Amino acid sequence: MNAPRLPLKSLDDALAELLGFATALKGVESVSTFDADARVLAQDVVSALHVPPQDNSSMDGYAVRCADVSQALNVQPAQGLLPVTQRIAAGSPGAPLAPMSVARIFTGAPIPAGADAVVMQEDCEVVEGGGVRIKAMPAPGQWIRRAGEDVTRGAVVLSKGERLTPASLGLAASIGMNLLPVVRRPRVALFSTGDELVMPGAVAPEQMRPGAIYNSNRFFLRALLLRLGCEVSDLGIVPDRLDATVQALQGAAQHHDLILTSGGVSVGEEDHIKPAVQSLGSLDLWQIAIKPGKPFAYGRVQNAHFIGLPGNPVSSFVTFLVLVRPFLLTLMGVADVATKSIALPAHFTWARADKRREFLRVRRNAAGGLDLFSNQSSGVLTSAVWGDGVVDNAPGQTIAPGDLVRFVPFAEIMG
Ligand code: AMP
Ligand code: MG
Numbered sequence: 512m513n514a515p516r517l518p519l520k521s522l523d524d525a526l527a528e529l530l531g532f533a534t535a536l537k538g539v540e541s542v543s544t545f546d547a548d549a550r551v552l553a554q555d556v557v558s559a560l561h562v563p564p565q566d567n568s569s570m571d572g573y574a575v576r577c578a579d580v581s582q583a584l585n586v587q588p589a590q591g592l593l594p595v596t597q598r599i600a601a602g603s604p605g606a607p608l609a610p611m612s613v614a615r616i617f618t619g620a621p622i623p624a625g626a627d628a629v630v631m632q633e634d635c636e637v638v639e640g641g642g643v644r645i646k647a648m649p650a651p652g653q654w655i656r657r658a659g660e661d662v663t664r665g666a667v668v669l670s671k672g673e674r675l676t677p678a679s680l681g682l683a684a685s686i687g688m689n690l691l692p693v694v695r696r697p698r699v700a701l702f703s704t705g706d707e708l709v710m711p712g713a714v715a716p717e718q719m720r721p722g723a724i725y726n727s728n729r730f731f732l733r734a735l736l737l738r739l740g741c742e743v744s745d746l747g748i749v750p751d752r753l754d755a756t757v758q759a760l761q762g763a764a765q766h767h768d769l770i771l772t773s774g775g776v777s778v779g780e781e782d783h784i785k786p787a788v789q790s791l792g793s794l795d796l797w798q799i800a801i802k803p804g805k806p807f808a809y810g811r812v813q814n815a816h817f818i819g820l821p822g823n824p825v826s827s828f829v830t831f832l833v834l835v836r837p838f839l840l841t842l843m844g845v846a847d848v849a850t851k852s853i854a855l856p857a858h859f860t861w862a863r864a865d866k867r868r869e870f871l872r873v874r875r876n877a878a879g880g881l882d883l884f885s886n887q888s889s890g891v892l893t894s895a896v897w898g899d900g901v902v903d904n905a906p907g908q909t910i911a912p913g914d915l916v917r918f919v920p921f922a923e924i925m926g
Pocket of ligand 2: 704705706774775781822
């Protein structure tokens with residue numbers, strides 16, 4: 512048949528257009544800081560105190576007044592002895608430092624009023640019954656962690672639109688936050704299309720009928736969605752029939768922000784996604800100038816967004832990472848969704864430049880360069896397992912060994 516040829520859209524244009532449709536979700540939840548990893552902050556988090564709350568020692572040693580040490584060294588140069596008048600452990604505030612004395616102090620303990628430096632115990636000699644000999648003149652402020660040097664009272668510690676990390680949970684806890692306001696999870700309905708698809712476990716490998724394949728997309732798409740923090744309704748496989756596709760979409764649109772499908776977005780006769788979505792709402796079929804991953808669809812079914820990914824597994828995988836992921840992050844209110852790349856040297860040759868922008872599956876090697884997986888076909892999922900990222904290769908660009916290329920690590924874009 513003569514499928515209509517659609518003009519190719521650049522990835523940047525497609526992404527900009529897609530993000531334009533991604534209105535941020537409204538709902539806010541208060542979740543335990545324990546459970547907030549990878550969630551997106553719905554409001555700025557402001558500190559009600561200094562961290563650390565007061566000046567404290569960063570060493571085990573002695574809190575001193577530098578002028579007193581200097582005087583002791585002048586009076587008795589051979590000895591410089593000062594008596595120990597108190598002992599301050601972490602968690603217990605000391606008394607003001609008595610003149611011409613030192614305080615035994617431990618890491619994290621508050622600096623007593625009047626002290627202006629800590630001498631680490633390795634630089635002191637304890638004289639039995641006589642006090643402490645400071646071996647070297649301390650510099651004012653040494654080994655003191657200043658109040659507020661991490662966080663000052665009133666400061667915005669974490670910002671709205673920021674995605675929380677394990678370190679941010681720790682920081683939130685350090686200012687006393689046991690609950691955090693986060694954007695509600697996007698609700699995503701996922702289904703696969705294709706009469707050739709069989710679920711692993713439903714039919715044993717040796718009993719697969721000719722033409723059947725296992726549904727692999729469902730597994731990685733579900734996992735990618737979960738890692739992003741979505742609530743996933745996995746609706747299984749929809750048969751290649753218009754009525755079944757319409758029914759599945761209609762049901763899914765009720766309770767979801769996004770309906771995500773894989774397969775059936777080419778313009779073949781068995782591709783029912785387009786007429787089904789159009790009968791319920793609106794749909795644009797895009798041919799995006801990327802490889803793998805050309806066909807892509809965006810539309811609306813009632814109040815839900817609709818995104819149709821290509822069926823070929825690597826195409827599905829790559830289009831998810833470069834388009835669906837930023838789309839979902841934008842729904843969640845993430846401010847910066849740009850994919851960051853690193854310039855690394857290619858340790859391979861890529862002679863067959865394509866007119867589309869390519870995402871080549873590569874792996875970092877011990878020599879600091881990138882190796883290329885031997886088969887870059889859009890059906891070869893092994894490439895995405897072997898690889899630890901992709902090279903984002905400009906249209907028409909060949910690559911020679913030593914060329915600096917744009918590497919996007921999977922670790923960056925898979926959570
Ligand atoms: P389609 O986009 O439906 O034309 O599918 C393109 C190719 O991807 C065909 O070879 C399909 O068999 C394959 N495919 C589609 N969906 C899946 C899936 N869920 N898992 C594995 N392969 C798939
Ligand atoms: Mg199909």
